[in-house]
Amino acid sequence: MKSAPAPPDHSDLVARACRHIEEADRIPDLDTLAAEAGLSRFHFQKIFKKTTGLTPKAWAAANRARRMQDELPKARSVTEAIYESGFESSGRFYADSKRLLGMQAKAYRKGGAGESIRFAIGQSFLGGLLVASTDVGVCAILLGDDPQALLEDLQRRFPKAELIGADRDFERIVAQVAGHMERPGESWSLPLDIRGTSFQLRVWKALQEIPTGTTVTYAEIAERLGDPKAVRAVAGACAANKLAVAIPCHRVVRTDGGLSGYRWGVERKRELLDREAKR
Numbered sequence: 001m002k003s004a005p006a007p008p009d010h011s012d013l014v015a016r017a018c019r020h021i022e023e024a025d026r027i028p029d030l031d032t033l034a035a036e037a038g039l040s041r042f043h044f045q046k047i048f049k050k051t052t053g054l055t056p057k058a059w060a061a062a063n064r065a066r067r068m069q070d071e072l073p074k075a076r077s078v079t080e081a082i083y084e085s086g087f088e089s090s091g092r093f094y095a096d097s098k099r100l101l102g103m104q105a106k107a108y109r110k111g112g113a114g115e116s117i118r119f120a121i122g123q124s125f126l127g128g129l130l131v132a133s134t135d136v137g138v139c140a141i142l143l144g145d146d147p148q149a150l151l152e153d154l155q156r157r158f159p160k161a162e163l164i165g166a167d168r169d170f171e172r173i174v175a176q177v178a179g180h181m182e183r184p185g186e187s188w189s190l191p192l193d194i195r196g197t198s199f200q201l202r203v204w205k206a207l208q209e210i211p212t213g214t215t216v217t218y219a220e221i222a223e224r225l226g227d228p229k230a231v232r233a234v235a236g237a238c239a240a241n242k243l244a245v246a247i248p249c250h251r252v253v254r255t256d257g258g259l260s261g262y263r264w265g266v267e268r269k270r271e272l273l274d275r276e277a278k279r
Contacts, residue, residue, distance in 0.1 A: 011226035013037050014051040017044075018059065018226075022198070027060040051226040052202055059198065117158055118166040121147050122174040124181050125275075126268045130154060131174045132163075137191030141177055141244045143264040157242065181245050184276040185212040188246055196240065199230075203237035210251045213276045217255050239263050245272065 017033050033056055034044035048056050117139065119132035124143075130150040132140040140157065144150045154163065166173075173190065180186055194204060206221050218238070222230045238249040238261065250262055250269045262269035 010047045014226040021060045115161045117161045118164050120166040120171045120174045124178040131177050134193045136193040139193040140242045143244050184279045200237040204247045215251050215253045
């Protein structure tokens with residue numbers, strides 16, 4: 001009996017489309033991208049999402065957000081950064097600015113100056129836990145044994161923002177996060193403020209799709225993104241994750257199954273995986 005033919009590999013095609021989106025002054029529409037790939041709109045969108053985890057529109061939006069984050073600190077004005085990032089109008093950008101940046105553009109340009117971030121430190125089965133939130137959602141879930149070190153880590157990430165020790169209402173959010181960690185597989189109900197480069201967002205999206213109780217390798221994630229050579233970049237994106245467990249970078253292991261590479265410690269990674277395996 002003949003085996004079924006292997007499905008076609010579209011990774012190069014999707015990689016070219018991603019480069020086109022990155023290099024274009026304006027976001028190319030779906031018809032243009034599909035025509036360049038020699039595919040129908042429906043087929044192109046289907047393989048693009050299967051490869052990257054995002055639709056072309058969502059991938060382009062993430063890339064444009066990353067460009068905006070890069071441009072804001074060095075531009076002479078917010079308006080200049082808006083057009084350098086590929087937005088066709090300032091009105092379109094300001095309609096999306098809070099979602100893209102997690103704060104107003106002027107505050108982001110100043111390193112978070114004038115923005116308030118609420119935080120609280122509690123305990124989880126993994127030890128110390130710091131949870132911080134912007135108006136958009138939870139922006140950091142940090143693990144560690146030293147409360148002062150956790151606070152200093154948050155300060156490094158938001159050097160000019162006003163950090164506010166939260167009240168009892170916010171401490172309930174910390175308890176909710178700790179509860180999520182203890183109940184693997186439970187859907188996260190808290191809104192998240194996820195910010196990163198377009199590549200990091202693609203990696204983090206792929207991590208969120210790893211089923212509870214399973215692991216994948218860095219190489220497998222790179223393959224899923226259509227860039228098999230990006231293993232180190234995938235590892236770097238995992239290391240840059242600041243939303244422990246919510247974005248489950250602990251489910252990514254070395255090719256030999258080793259548990260190295262977890263920024264909050266290999267023992268915590270092992271504990272998480274063991275708990276998930278027993279759920």
